[in-house]
Amino acid sequence: MERTLSIVKPDGVKKNLIGEVIGRFEKAGLRIVALRMLKMTKEEAKGFYIVHKDKPFYDSLTNFMSEGPIVVMVVEGDGAISKVREIMGATNPKEATPGTIRADFASDIERNIVHGSDSPESASYEIGYFFPSIDLVSTTS
Ligand code: IDP
Ligand code: MG
Numbered sequence: 001m002e003r004t005l006s007i008v009k010p011d012g013v014k015k016n017l018i019g020e021v022i023g024r025f026e027k028a029g030l031r032i033v034a035l036r037m038l039k040m041t042k043e044e045a046k047g048f049y050i051v052h053k054d055k056p057f058y059d060s061l062t063n064f065m066s067e068g069p070i071v072v073m074v075v076e077g078d079g080a081i082s083k084v085r086e087i088m089g090a091t092n093p094k095e096a097t098p099g100t101i102r103a104d105f106a107s108d109i110e111r112n113i114v115h116g117s118d119s120p121e122s123a124s125y126e127i128g129y130f131f132p133s134i135d136l137v138s139t140t141s
Pocket of ligand 2: 116
């Protein structure tokens with residue numbers, strides 16, 4: 001069993017896609033084991049995306065991610081990290097496989113609807129950024 005962090009980004013919430021995103025994860029056999037809706041401050045968005053601090057898009061990305069409410073969730077399942085990224089599609093919706101969330105709904109490379117951790121290390125950092133371990137539901141009991 002693996003866990004990953006996913007986010008319905010501010011554009012996804014505005015476009016009323018919370019259920020769509022969660023539904024696609026569930027249809028793929030993944031389980032939601034923690035869920036919150038919140039609005040990040042600019043500082044919180046900068047901390048979340050600290051790995052991108054030297055990228056030219058860091059300032060714009062963190063403005064976008066703090067512009068409105070988001071839904072953050074922990075998704076669990078066999079190979080959850082790569083499964084979520086497959087369901088999301090490529091970062092740039094123009095390059096995303098048809099039928100992926102980003103191909104279907106994203107407007108550009110920044111406003112791309114959804115986030116998913118890219119490795120076990122980033123999943124661990126990102127889950128801990130939003131959820132104390134006590135909030136993670138056990139699916140084995
Ligand atoms: P990922 O979300 O597919 O893992 P990353 O490279 O980790 O993509 O980038 C994090 C986020 O930063 C992207 O989802 C997107 O919102 C934004 N982003 C990535 N590359 C660019 C870019 O070249 N211009 C503007 N925004 C970008
Ligand atoms: Mg990434």
